[in-house]
Amino acid sequence: VxxxxxxxxxxxxxxxxxxxxxxxxxxxxxxxxxxRVPRLDVKGKVVLLTGGSAGIGLELAVALVAKGARVAIAARRRAVLEEAVAEIKKRSGVSDDNTISFVEMDVADPDSVAKGVDKVRFWAKADIDVCICNAGYSLPSRFLDIPQRHQTGMVDVNFHGCANVCRAVLPRMYERKAGRVVLVSSMAGTAPVAGFTVYGATKAAIRAFAQSLDMESAARGVRV
Ligand SMILES: NC(=O)c1ccc[n+]([C@@H]2O[C@H](COP(=O)([O-])OP(=O)(O)OC[C@H]3O[C@@H](n4cnc5c(N)ncnc54)[C@H](OP(=O)(O)O)[C@@H]3O)[C@@H](O)[C@H]2O)c1
Structure with missing residues (x-):
């Protein structure tokens, strides 16, 4: 032009x-x-938030509940989840069990994800409207100092974890032609830095995965 x-x-x-x-x-x-990705209005929406028991996820949960969403946080450790729910209730001023709940889920395990997603639907008595894949971890270290199990672990949790959760929630979203999926990446995925070789690669993978999945999903009423 x-x-x-x-x-x-x-x-x-x-x-x-x-x-x-x-x-x-x-x-x-x-x-x-x-x-254009339409503005996300979460009021009254059922939100599944992985990694919601700590850090960024916990802060997100507080903000989402304050905005009127019904939030189920997911993570592996039950005791930490219970404490997080109590904190979210206290900080958001919402004490209703219909508004905030938790499910135990290991995102790296597809069976655990499927069971967790079913539990969220049972709790909400509705389908999941918004799914935020936030669970992830890093192990800042030189590449050769990263133990093999953490190399595999970061790929399993950070990348496969997101893909496993998407696989579990997307079919119903496609049926309803509605839904939103948010995948949490990192600057390490776009601006690589020393010490984040494997972590950065998993976050770059999430970005590419999200962009490709959005192209597939937009025509089916779901944005990623
Ligand atoms: N913090 C940062 O500066 C930063 C910057 C950019 C991007 N990020 C990204 O933001 C996200 C959250 O980071 P954060 O710093 O808030 O993390 P965090 O404080 O370490 O919290 C991680 C959360 O994920 C859960 N989790 C870990 N492994 C899991 C698994 N296999 N299945 C289910 N839940 C699991 C943890 O609970 P359990 O251990 O009980 O499962 C916890 O709730 C991550 O994806 C991270 O890569 C963080």
Missing amino acids: TVSVLYCWRQKMLWLYVPLALVAVPVLASLVLVH
């Missing part, structure tokens, strides 16, 4: 601006509309 505008200007063919605008405006507008 810019080249055409400059060319017409130089050639003093300003009348060409009219047909150019007639073509360019609808094309640009449709590109914006297709790629």
Whole structure:
């Protein structure tokens, strides 16, 4: 568009601006509309939030409950989940068990994910509207100092964990032609730094996975 505008200007063919605008405006507008991710309104929505018992997930849970969402936090350790639910209730001022709950889930284990997702639907008596895949971990260390089990572990939790949860929630979202999935990546995935070789790779993978999955899902009413 810019080249055409400059060319017409130089050639003093300003009348060409009219047909150019007639073509360019609808094309640009449709590109914006297709790629625009609509604003997420969580009021009254059922949210599954993995890794919601600590750190960023816990803060997100407090914010979501304060905005009127019904939130089920998921993580592996029951005692920590129970403490987190108590803290979320205290900080959000919402003490209703219908608004905040927890499920034990290991995102790296597809069976545990499937069971956890069923439990959330049973608790909510509704389908999951929003799924936030936040569970993840890093082990800042030089590559050769990362134990093999953590190399595999980071891929299993950070990447497969997101994919496992998406696999469990997406079919119902597609059926309903509604839903939102949020995958938590990291700057380490876009601006790699020393000490985050495997972690950065898992977060770059999540970004690519999310972009590709969004292209597949948008036409089915679900945004990623
Ligand atoms: N903190 C940062 O500076 C930062 C920066 C960029 C991106 N991130 C990303 O943001 C997300 C949250 O980070 P954070 O720092 O808040 O982490 P965090 O404080 O260590 O909390 C991690 C949460 O994930 C859960 N979790 C870990 N492994 C799990 C598994 N296999 N299955 C289910 N839940 C699991 C933990 O509970 P259990 O251990 O009980 O399972 C906990 O609730 C991660 O994906 C991280 O990569 C963090």
